[in-house]
Amino acid sequence: MPDTTDITAPYASELPDGVELRRLVIPQSLDAADAADFVAMVRARNEIYREINGNDDESNTPAEILPRYQDEIYERNLLWIVLREGEVVGRAILTLPREDGSRVAFLNVELVRSAWGRGIGTAAAELLEKTARDEGRTVLQAWAVHDEDATAERLGAPTGFGTIALDHTARFLRAHGYSLEQIERKSALPLTDASYARVDELIAEARRASEGYRIVQWTVPTPADVIDAYAWMKSRMVTDAPAAGIEFDEEVWDAARVADHERPYLESERTLHVTAARHIASGELVAFNELVIGADRTEPTHQEDTLVLAEHRGHRLGMLVKCAALHDWRTFAPQSPRVITYNAEENRPMLDINEAIGFVPVAYNGAWKKTVR
Ligand SMILES: CC(C)(COP(=O)(O)OP(=O)(O)OC[C@H]1O[C@@H](n2cnc3c(N)ncnc32)[C@H](O)[C@@H]1OP(=O)(O)O)[C@@H](O)C(=O)NCCC(=O)NCCS
16 A cells, blocks of 8 residues: 655755645545646656657656556655646655665656756755655665766766766756766667568577577466566566666565566556566576557557576577567557667677667666765
8 A cells, every 4th residue: 555654844944935845645546536646746757758858758647657656565655746836846756665674765856847956856855865864774876867968078987888968967966965876878779660670680590599498478467387487587687687886675576576566567558578588408487578568559668677597698598588579569569669778888788689689879867876874
């Protein structure tokens, strides 16, 4: 159930005139009497992402977002809407994983551009930080999209891979004590006939290099015969993907957690399609890729997790599962214009695969961290 603990803004007195940070109660349904703030929050979210990205690729409907916040089994989400003169101009979200002994909190302050530079972001960030500390969290982390301003001063990640423009958001995070830990590349693949032809060529090559493996595919809900194997691979995602200085809790996954994870997709009629590789000799599932699209299949597709278990690397299984998934997409979502994916800028093996398929970089995100006592 949603957390409804009453947390009053401790810095309300420092808020600029006319600005209010209002705790958002997650409604039971979109028809509920108290759903208006939630719907306004989603509208502001989509407007902010449209301003940042210059397109609607990250837009979601309230019906797609609501189920994500209704389940609080593995993390708590504390949300506020930011109002200026009564109009919703942003949101502030604190995510607290529920893994045992977790020290981490994820902060997210997002404002429409016309509200920037007035001290509102500072007040919202202070509220989230105070709440995180009160909850005993000491590792505060945030992701941000940065401007593609080639003339701006650049900031490099300590990984040595990638730079971002020192834009308004980067200055804001630095001023509040956050350090840039990692850069994440956002890439897009146009879903054209030429891309599909390339995918088919690459599948043929990958099959030759992966003779001891065969493809297994399903659309969630994950069938019972593969759910335990899939749960194991999901648990490896946080430990095996390059995280640089960003701290993630180890996650325990079982069949029940897979079902809990899939429920919001099913409730919001989003399709999550999984393509996995089975090691024929042992029967184990050892690699997987996920593609997601909403009920409206003219929308962009999002590629979520991709992983090859460490002991099975070197057989082109990453290429195999990605291309086998994309091959299906031609008949499954023929009107989806592109696929979007995110990868660590230092994750060369994964970027090599994406670049060979035809993904091109469209933006760079920063992963930021601040450790408090
Ligand atoms: C990052 C973000 C939340 C900052 O919000 P903001 O309201 O612009 O931040 P503030 O106004 O508090 O601070 C920004 C600057 O305005 C200055 N400022 C202007 N008027 C101010 C006032 N009345 N009071 C305090 N600071 C003021 C601040 O000093 C600061 O100056 P600096 O850039 O020289 O350091 C906002 O830019 C945003 O929504 N970005 C997109 C989403 C995102 O990436 N969020 C980051 C992940 S948490």
